[in-house]
């Protein structure tokens with residue numbers, strides 16, 4: 029079968045099972061768009077390419093499938109860079125197709141030419157410039173394979189216009205084998221035994237789980253391990269949802285805005301099982317004071333994550349799920365013999381005391397709406413059964429602290445890069461993956477304005493995404509740092525002019541509500557959640573509320589500022 | 592500690608910048624770098640010398656392995672290996688200097704590869720120490736220009 033490059037791309041997407049592409053056209057991709065109506069692939073036309081890449085990312089996080097984004101050359105391509113870096117930092121499988129100027133013009137500073145492969149080299153897992161149409165099908169197969177295997181990540185494929193037009197015999201490879209890329213999936217069984225032996229001796233074990241548990245779909249195995257051996261569990265921002273938020277073993281998130289119990293537990297543990305987490309500085313606090321009493325086991329599919337920030341005692345390169353399956357198998361006979369692990373009752377009592385001494389809480393004083401109460405209300409109204417996306421800042425941390433996540437892929441947030449503007453387009457992507465689920469972007473008044481134009485997209489496709497703005501009139505998280513560490517010098521953090529979000533919503537054809545009275549919060553949210561439309565709920569909250577607990581940057585995890 | 596890292600890579604456009612970008616982006620330093628094709632079509636060998644403590648070298652090696660275009664990474668300083676570098680020097684050789692320089696060339700087993708009335712181009716091959724020693728000796732005559740290949744290295748054969 030002879031196909032053009034444009035047809036090859038679309039036919040290959042079909043074969044990869046891609047049902048939706050988030051994109052924005054331009055001269056360098058018209059050939060692809062010209063063919064698009066002939067394929068059973070939905071296209072979501074965004075209003076800014078940053079929206080396309082975040083939506084593809086949100087789709088991938090919510091569904092576990094590869095997200096796909098299609099943009100033109102030059103500015104179309106550069107507009108995706110923030111979103112590519114966002115996906116890269118959080119190991120999210122997306123494939124980005126960019127148009128490129130015709131091959132004879134490459135390097136000539138042609139109209140709308142940028143070296144997007146050069147620009148994205150350090151924020152993609154891999155990228156390609158396809159100069160020969162006969163290599164296109166193979167490259168696409170490789171791109172999907174790379175994006176979704178090993179440690180997932182974004183892969184960019186740059187396709188010049190003449191390559192899209194050139195015709196060749198089409199053959200799509202069934203499988204792919206690369207001599208230079210062979211991620212280790214199965215753990216070394218000796219290491220697994222070593223871990224089981226350590227568990228057998230540990231009196232104060234803790235599981236410190238990260239996004240790797242979610243991306244490898246290892247939550248069931250993790251839950252089995254924790255519950256069977258009664259090991260308390262904490263997780264990173266990226267790991268939220270990998271363990272039920274209402275389980276007695278759940279300690280909450282750890283780190284800078286982690287719980288008192290989680291931070292004290294990790295620094296007092298004698299054994300840390302770090303599973304698919306990477307000892308980020310927001311998690312460890314002052315590194316020399318981090319978990320000094322513990323033997324650390326680190327499981328990660330990416331060897332570079334291991335021994336990077338913290339020296340660990342037992343490194344295990346493995347897919348998290350493959351490791352947990354092997355460990356749980358190793359533990360089974362030990363459980364029968366009663367040798368798997370000693371009782372942790374004393375440790376659990378201690379951990380329980382920390383939790384009840386300083387639960388995550390907030391001051392209920394004053395008449396203003398408390399942002400934390402808004403998040404609690406959202407949790408109550410949804411019974412935890414919603415997909416929550418977040419923007420970045422205080423809104424993000426409150427969404428992490430006051431909503432209990434019970435299942436993976438229900439909390440979508442830009443963890444590694446902290447990209448303001450992520451939450452709303454990500455919600456659009458998640459809603460495309462799950463049309464019947466309630467998808468809520470918990471937003472800040474600053475962040476939401478960074479991709480607000482996607483209201484048109486949401487309305488256009490009838491996506492009933494809910495945006496709940498915790499409106500404090502500030503770039504709140506930066507203001508909080510200024511208050512606590514910069515002598516209250518609120519330079520450039522007060523958002524003095526704000527749009528009327530209700531009118532704005534209405535102008536785009538969405539519904540808008542504004543809430544200023546605490547007694548109206550629940551009623552309004554309920555009404556908004558029931559509407560089958562795109563909705564903004566603008567909630568005016570206590571302006572100078574802070575996120576606590578907080579570990580000041582560079583301090584040990586246990587030096588926490590509390591409410 | 593100085594390490595020589597040998598990297599077998601797919602010989603395709605952009606590979607060099609992937610490797611170089613990795614070093615600059617992560618704050619690792621490259622002291623010397625040499626790239627050339629191997630006997631297997633489509634594959635190249637890069638030899639990089641760098642400095643760092645154990646943890647940094649471990650990170651460098653892992654990060655290099657992680658590049659999708661990398662087949663193999665070997666830290667040659669760990670094994671016993673043979674290391675060589677080639678250097679060309681343009682030396683001021685006017686009048687009486689010339690005989691002295693030629694004597695040094697002889698002792699160091701270098702070659703004179705170009706002669707003109709007032710200067711010589713000298714070719715020398717060896718380990719870093721030898722090259723440094725030669726530079727130190729020739730400095731007083733006036734070294735006008737230097738070009739070096741950077742180190743290349745191979746693991747030694749079986750040892751008895």
Ligand SMILES: Cc1ncc(C[n+]2csc(CCOP(=O)(O)OP(=O)(O)O)c2C)c(N)n1
Nearest residue numbers: 421422423446448472473474475503504505
């Ligand atoms: C694109 C981008 N620019 C700047 C920042 C730095 N930053 C982090 S949080 C924050 C404030 C966000 O304000 P808002 O969305 O209103 O959230 P709040 O903290 O008030 O809840 C800023 C400016 C960022 N994370 N991302």
Ligand SMILES: [Mg+2]
Nearest residue numbers: 472473502504
């Ligand atoms: Mg704000």
